[in-house]
Structure formats: structure tokens, C-alpha cells
Amino acid sequence: PPVYEQRYYFVKNLVNQHGHKKIADLGFGDATLLWMLKYHRCVQYLVGVDIAAKPFEWGGGRLSPGVGSYIIPRELDLTITLYRGSAVQKDSRLCGFDLITCIELIEHLDSEDLAKFPEVVFGYFSPGMVVISTPNSEFNPLFPASTFRDPDHRFEWNRKQFQMWALDVAKLYNYSVEFSGVGDPPAGAEHVGYCTQIGVFQKNSTKPTELSISEPEEHVYEVVYTTSY
Numbered sequence: 001p002p003v004y005e006q007r008y009y010f011v012k013n014l015v016n017q018h019g020h021k022k023i024a025d026l027g028f029g030d031a032t033l034l035w036m037l038k039y040h041r042c043v044q045y046l047v048g049v050d051i052a053a054k055p056f057e058w059g060g061g062r063l064s065p066g067v068g069s070y071i072i073p074r075e076l077d078l079t080i081t082l083y084r085g086s087a088v089q090k091d092s093r094l095c096g097f098d099l100i101t102c103i104e105l106i107e108h109l110d111s112e113d114l115a116k117f118p119e120v121v122f123g124y125f126s127p128g129m130v131v132i133s134t135p136n137s138e139f140n141p142l143f144p145a146s147t148f149r150d151p152d153h154r155f156e157w158n159r160k161q162f163q164m165w166a167l168d169v170a171k172l173y174n175y176s177v178e179f180s181g182v183g184d185p186p187a188g189a190e191h192v193g194y195c196t197q198i199g200v201f202q203k204n205s206t207k208p209t210e211l212s213i214s215e216p217e218e219h220v221y222e223v224v225y226t227t228s229y
């Protein structure tokens with residue numbers, strides 16, 4: 001399968017392994033990943049956030065319950081909500097998820113937004129698991145034109161750059177991180193690594209009773225679509 005599909009299947013495998021109930025996808029694009037995740041029986045709450053989410057494109061479509069969902073009802077309820085907003089803005093409705101995915105998102109952030117990203121996603125949203133994928137620049141010489149893969153990319157990191165950033169973030173917010181990827185290099189070019197590099201961050205168990213004054217509710221994202229099964 002093409003690399004973008006391999007990225008979605010990578011997430012689906014994690015969801016199968018861990019049985020996540022509440023999942024948010026930051027930078028959900030055309031919502032293909034959310035659509036693929038809605039078929040997991042463990043999932044009860046799916047949220048997408050994209051800075052470019054358009055309200056009218058989502059008047060139903062593949063995220064709404066199909067005929068099949070009435071014939072074979074789900075055992076558990078499922079709610080899907082799409083927001084327009086930025087992954088570097090705090091919104092309390094994104095707090096307390098089991099999994100937050102950021103698939104090919106961070107390389108679209110300018111340096112100012114990239115600097116805010118860890119505090120918002122790891123510090124404030126603070127989900128049990130975070131998956132971040134981004135291009136591995138070491139793979140680029142294998143492409144015909146050796147520039148950025150997308151003109152909107154602000155950067156493309158090699159494995160060392162990504163891993164140093166990820167390890168710093170993990171340490172600061174008390175997560176552990178494992179590195180993986182999808183898109184095998186062709187025979188003879190194994191040294192360049194995967195086409196897409198992926199970091200899987202897991203929150204280290206936190207102290208159960210932390211006497212902190214809970215932050216006030218902040219709703220800055222705009223709801224563009226919502227449905228329930």
C-alpha cells in the first residue's frame with residue numbers, strides 16, 4: 001500500500017493493541033484516518049482538529065452513520081466531532097484523551113508554532129499516548145526531485161533531528177518515546193531508514209492525587225461537524 005495508507009494502518013494497529021476509547025487527530029485533513037478509526041469497536045469518541053476544516057464539506061459524508069450502522073448497531077455509542085482550530089491553541093475539550101495522533105502535521109508548523117506545540121499537546125491536552133509522524137529527510141535523495149516533499153513544509157528532519165526533539169519533549173512532559181516508521185527503503189538503500197519516521201509517546205504513570213487548581217474551561221475551537229451513533 002502507499003505510504004500514506006501505511007501511516008493510517010500504523011495507527012489502527014496501535015488502537016487494536018491498546019483499545020483506545022477517546023482518540024483525537026490533529027490536522028485531520030480529509031478525515032480518512034478518522035473514517036478508518038470509526039470501525040474500531042473500542043472507540044467511543046473521535047475528534048478531529050484542523051486549521052483548515054471547512055464547515056460545509058462535512059454535512060454528513062463518510063463520517064455519518066451509514067445504513068449498515070442501523071442494521072448492525074454498535075454495542076458502544078460513538079460520537080464524532082470535528083473542530084476548526086490550531087494544534088497550538090489550548091481547548092479544554094481536547095484534554096484527557098487516550099490517544100492523540102499528529103500525522104504529517106509538525107512539519108507544517110513555523111518555528112513559533114512548533115515551539116508552542118509540546119506545551120499544548122503534551123503539557124495541556126496530556127493524553128495517554130501521542131503518535132507523531134513526519135518525513136525522514138534522509139529518504140529524500142531517493143526521490144527524483146530532491147527538495148522538500150511539499151512546498152508547505154517548513155522543515156524536514158533527519159532521524160537524529162527528530163529523535164533529539166522527541167526525546168527532549170518526552171523528558172520535559174514525563175513521557176517515554178519509541179521510534180519507528182513506515183515506508184521501507186528499496187534494497188540497497190536500507191541505511192536511509194523509513195520514508196516516514198514515527199514517534200510513539202506513552203505517558204509515564206503520574207501521581208494519582210495532584211492537588212492542582214484545575215484550569216478553567218477554554219473553548220476556542222469552532223465545531224464544524226458532529227454526529228452520534
Ligand code: SAM
Nearest residue numbers: 027028029049050051052085086087103104108
Ligand atoms: N493528517 C492528514 C493525513 O495524514 O492525511 C493530513 C496531513 S496534511 C499534510 C497536514 C494537515 O495539517 C492539513 O490538513 C493542514 O490544514 C493541517 N494543519 C496545518 N497546520 C495546522 C495547525 N496549526 N493546527 C491544525 N492543523 C493544521
